Amino acid sequence: MKRLVILGAGESGVGTALLGQAKGFQVFVSDKGKIKDKYKEVLIHNKVEWEEEQHTEAKILNADVVMKSPGIPDKVAIVKALLDKGVAVISEIEFASQFTDATIVAITGSNGKTTTAMLTHHVLKQELDVGLAGNIGDSFAKQVLEHDFKNYVLEISSFQLDGCVNFKPNIAVITNIVPDHLDRYDYKFENYIASKFSITKNQTKEDYLIYDADDEVILEYIKKNTIQATLLPFSLTKTIENGAYLDQDNIIITIDNNQIIMPTKNIALEGKHNVKNAMAASTVSHLLKIRKQTIRESLENFQGVEHRLENVLKINKVQYVNDSKATNVNATYFALESMSSPTVWIVGGVDKGNDYKELFSFVNEKVKAIICLGVDNQKLLASFGDMVDVIVETQFMSEAVKIAYKIAEAGDSVLLSPACASFDLFENYEDRGRQFKDAVRNL
Structure with missing residues (x-):
């Protein structure tokens, strides 16, 4: 035994x-x-x-x-x-995958993987027997034991991929790659990139790799390394022959000369990054022969992910937004990019070797005050201290929200988008997001 x-x-x-x-x-x-x-x-x-x-x-x-x-x-x-x-x-993914013959869609990336996984599952479940697992929901192993769905959408982190040897998804998706978790990769970005790309290492040309063709890091890796899988890129800026691209307000998806057109006007999730998530989910769905009408309706009625740019409440004409899931700088970049009003920004936590430079233009343009919510806020104070008139420190969510309430005026937004991990003051990012929502409701 x-x-x-x-x-x-x-x-x-x-x-x-x-x-x-x-x-x-x-x-x-x-x-x-x-x-x-x-x-x-x-x-x-x-x-x-x-x-x-x-x-x-x-x-x-x-x-x-x-x-x-x-x-x-x-x-x-x-x-x-x-x-x-x-x-x-x-890893669990490696162990459980040997006991199922299901079609596996595996989604990784620094950001967007939860939204893309949930959106893909939301579309597929309209027509297929499909489980959602990995970094999300009930354990994959437990689902293989109890349900053994015919299809799985797995959200997979680089740490889970590091424990994979023979794992071979039928469809792999890489949403994007930006520096994250470098503390686990000897502070070498190339080690982290290789970890993400290991999702495709066992794939053959019968399998598919869907990826963001606007991401320089991904393009560079594909150019320098041999990838066996059939490539299906997606892009907001280029015209793509095999894969997905944006033509004015339509997503055009072509696979083996079979083309579908999806209007983006009524997609439930806002922001450019969500058009990309929709492209990835639609490409998977098209591969798995989901009807075009089903894909379109599903994109329009998808509710979004808790703790990801989640509108909590409007109080005195101030919108409170919970983006606790933003555990790295790039995720916060998308959050600040999508803000259209003056913003009081709550930021901070466990810094994973962050470089805040890419946020400077947004902070100068949109952020009126910064509330640092972490045990050690030195780097935030040094990075942003000269950019905003008000920058304060606190170690309590309830206090952070009260300070934000005092500073914000009608028409402003209060955004929790930490750009850091949560383990210094909270159990996890969900706990952090729930505390934020509770504090807002208690104002």
Whole structure:
């Protein structure tokens, strides 16, 4: 009996434990922190052996295969010890994908991947049996065990890709690549780029790679490296023969001489970046033979993603916008780009080696005040201190929102778009976004 050890008892860890057990593995789950009650109950109910607040080497190093949570870096001692012994350390995506014959659409990128994944799933589910998993929703492994959908849309982070060996999606999407998480890639951008492109490493010409042809980083990589997959680029500026492009207000998608035209006028999500997300989702849908009418209607009635440029409330003619999901500079760039009124900007958190230069023009043009919400705000103060009249620091969301309320005048917007990770003051970006919304509702 093969021994499967799982490091990290979150959504992906517990899902993998259940699938592993069902497939005849001897399973052991180990978490360095405390395991949440809801996950503990599942492990106990299914008689899976587990431990918390420690990693017992004797029970881990004898594994045949190890699935580690994407949040655990490779530099951690227990992972190093496993790799030194030659034990395979893989991600949930790699483990679960070997137990399904489903058609897999895998979406990665620095920004836009959640919106693109949710939008793609929203279109496909109108006509296909399809699950949504990966970095989002219920664990992929658990869905393979309980539903085994005929199709999956997977939102996949670079950390999950790093743990993939044989994973081979039928359709891969790369939304864009900008510097992010460089702390996990020895501060080398090229390592992070290679990680994103590993999504296509096992693809053949029967498979497809959909990507943003306006992204210099992506174009450069494709030029220098051999990619086996059939390429389907999308662009807002160029005319594309095979793939998608924008012609005035229409998205034109061509695949094997089969063309469809989608008007963008009524797309539910605003902003240029969302036209790109719509292009990616429509290209996938066209590949999977979804009717044009269905694609169009789905793009028009899609509700959007929580914590991504989410309009919360208007109070005294001031619009409060929750963009807590903006955990890097490029995401905040899109947020500030889409602001059409003077903005009070709440920013800050765990800086992942950010370069704020690309935001300067927007800050000069649109931002009237900055509220720094982080444990360490030095870099923000140094970057933006001279650009705005008002810049203040706080470590409490409720206080940040109260200060914003005092500064903002009728016609202004208050934007939470942190450009940083959230782990210094919050559990995660969802917790940060919910606290923001609660604070706004309590004004």
